[in-house]
Amino acid sequence: MIGTGNGSHPPAKGKSRAASRNESSAVVAQAQELRRHTHQLSLRDQIERNHFLLKRLNAASVRLIQALEDGDVYPAIGEIIANLVGSEEVAIFHYDTSDQSFSLAWSWGIDEETLQQFATGAGLIGRAARQGATQFRDRVTDIPLRHHEQNLTACVVLKSSGEVVGVIPILGLLPQKNGLEWADFELLKFLETYGAVAVQFQRLRDNPVAQ
């Protein structure tokens, strides 16, 4: 068939404008749908990140409660750091505010000489105790790191009722970890408070008369 004018020829100009209006509307609708979907993903991501963190905090909290029962608070803190943060080089020092001294309570994967250096209170461990604030090696720019701190990741302060009761130096991270991540900082904050309470509990258990 020739020249019937019902669709086999190029569209007239008016029809073309209508078609492009339709096309524009479709593009706008697609863009809106994309924005809606992106927003949904972002909301989902917030919930999932929170869930990710809560699972870890819950595991850490349950482990600390078990440790109070079993009397193994120090290894429990080490286990939490190894499994949830990712370091097998950890020490726990008690801190005595009266003479600003440190005494080793427990360690894992750190050599004797390094432990002795930390026990002197020199460097970031001393600063953490004096300032009552966790020190992260990456954030320290104003003082040079000492020899025993070359592999240090953080000195986590243990604070109970506003008083510093100890410090946890965390040295090297596992090879598969590129650095501390957002959930690690939250876990370390949890240990600052609840690790401190558990450590105090353990000290009372180990040495009731002296306390």
Added chain:
Amino acid sequence: MASKKILLVDDSCTARLVNRMIFSQKSNYVLLSASDGKEAVDTARREKPDLILMDIVMPRMTGLEACRVLKKDSETSRIPVILLTTRGEEQYVQEGYASGCSDYLTKPVNDTELLDLLQAYLGE
């Protein structure tokens, strides 16, 4: 769909706890646990889990030894074993696969990676 049985093996109570919490997102898993390789072998022979998620460094019997024992036993040789460990160095990964494991993951565990791997093995 019948529930799948997963055996979690780790001497670290924290690791078992966090893995339980990750799997609790999926309601169709029945979780069993063991705290060393010897207990894992005994539990696997008795319970015939659909999958074993096992640490390497453990007292009494390591994850590598347990994996070798399980793979030699016709009753348990078909059970996929995923090793989950802090040891991410190449040498350990190679030793892991040499023991007969199906897969190898490093700690700290990535939830999505772990759940995806489980789904792949459990055919969901």
